[in-house]
Amino acid sequence: MPDSSESLTHLRQQAEAIFRAGLEAVEPAAAIGRHCHRNRAVLVAGDNRYDLTRFRNIYVVGAGKAAAPMAAAVEMLLKERLTAGMVTVKYGHSAPLNQIHIAEAGHPVPDDSGARAAARILEMASRAGPDDLVICLISGGASALMPLPVTGITLAEKQAVNRLLLACGADIHEMNTVRKHLSAIKGGQLARAAHPATLLSLILSDVVGDDLDVIGSGPTVADTTTFADCIDIIARYHLAGDLPGPVTARIRAGLAGKVPETPKPGEAFFARSLQVVVGSNLEAARAAMDRARTMGFNALILSTMITGDTAAAAQLHGAIAREVVRSGLPVPPPACIISGGETTVAVTGSGTGGRNQEFALHAALAIAGAGEVVILSAGTDGTDGPTDAAGAMVDGETIRRAKALGLDPHGSLAQNDSYPFFRALGDLLITGPTCTNVMDLRIVLVGNATHDA
Secondary structure, three states: OOOOHHHHHHHHHHHHHHHOOOHHHHHHHHHHHHHEEEEOOOOEEEOOEEEEOOOEEEEEEEOOOOHHHHHHHHHHHHHOOOOEEEEEOOOOEEEEOOEEEEEEEOOOOHHHHHHHHHHHHHHHHHOOOOOOOOEEEEEEHHHHOOOOOOOOOOOHHHHHHHHHHHHEEEEEEHHHHHHHHHOOOOOHHHHHHHHEEEEEEEOOOOOOHOOOOOHHHHHOOOOOOHHHHHHHHHHHOOOOOOOOHHHHHHHHHHHOOOOOOOOOOOEEEHEEEEEEEEOHHHHHHHHHHHHHOOOOEEEEEEEEEEEOHHHHHHHHHHHHHHHHHHHOOOOOOOEEEEEOOOOEOOOOOOOOOOOHHHHHHHHHHHOOOOOOOEEEEEOOOOOOOOOOOOOOEEOOHHHHHHHHHHOOOHHHOOOOOOHHHHHOOOOOOOOOOOOOOOOEEEEEEEEHHHHOO
C-alpha cells in the first residue's frame, strides 16, 4: 500500500489532469466547432442560419484573451467569404492569422495599443452596410482590451479607474457597469455602430451566469445598467475621493441626463444582433467532472456561480473536504468536488499573488492535517493576478511543509503575498497562456484512506 506522500502526489497529478480536461473543453477552436459549422454557403451558429451569398462583405471584429484562436477558427469556417477583420488580444496571446489583423494590448489595465485597436474595430463596424455581416468575437479580457474612452476622458484616467476597481474588490459586474459608462464602444455601442449590418456575436463567457451585457462589457447587446448604478458602486467602495475629476463629472452629468445613457433594450438596431455563447465555466466544469468519473472518483459539481470573498469561499471548500473525510457526505471517497466562478480579493497588502493563490492558501489552512485531501484553484486563462501562475495546489500537509521551511501563511495572507509562499513550496500551477478564459475552476479531491468508514 502506498504511503501518504505517494498518495498525495498521485492525487495532485489527478487534480491537475482533471483541471486540464476542463481547459480542453473550452479551447476556443473546439468551442466554436461545437456550436458553429458551415454547410456550403450556409453558416450555422447555434440555432441561427446565415446564407453567406446574401452578404456583400463579411467583417470579423472582437477582443479577448481567446480572440486569436477564435479568429483562426472563424477564418477556417469562412475562408474565401471573409472580407477583413481586426481583433485585440493580451500581450503574448497572439497567433498566426491569414486575413484578420491582430493587435496585442494591455490587460488587466488598458493601454494605448488597445485604444488604437478599439478605434479601428469601431471604424470597421461602422463601415458595414445593410448587405454586410459583422461577426464579433468576445472572450474574457475584452473589456480591458477594447478601451475607447468617451470624449472628455483620457486613457490615463480610465486606467486609474481600472486600478481602483481592481484593488477595491469590486466584482466583474460592478467593474463593467462603470466601464460601460466611460466608453464609446461598450454597452451596446458597437452594435449601434454596426447597424444596419447583420451582427453575430460568438462569445466565450468569463462571467458568472453568462450575463451577455457583462461579458466584455457587452459591446453588442443592450445595457441594463445605468449611471445611477455607477454612483451606487462608487459609494459602496468609497471611491469618490479617488476618482479623476473628469470621470466624476461624466457620471454626474449622466445622472442628470446631460449626456446620453448607453443603448437600452428596445433599441431598433438590436433586432439584427444575435449572440451565441460557445463556451462557459459550466462546460469546463462538466468536462472536468466527466474526467474525474473516468478516474474512479465520485464526482459532483458544487456550483459554477461562486462569487464573493475569496477567504470565505476557500474556508467553505475546506469545510466540505473535511465533511467528506468525516462522514462521506455529500459524496463518499474517493471524492471529487468541482466548483467554478470568480471570487474577489480586497487588496490591502503590497505582496504578489492572485485570487486563486489566495484561495489555495486559505484552503491549505482549512484542511491542515486532514490527510489525503488536495485542493487546486486556478484561472482557466493561465494567469492569476499579475503573476505567471494560473493558481496553486495544496494538500493536508502544505502548512506543515511551509512551517518547516520557515514560511508564515498568515503573514503571507496579510500582505497578499501568496505567490512567493507557493513558489518556495513548488506548489504553483503554471500552464502558460491557455488562450481561453471561462473564469476559475477549483478541484477538491479526497482519497480513500482518509474516510472513517
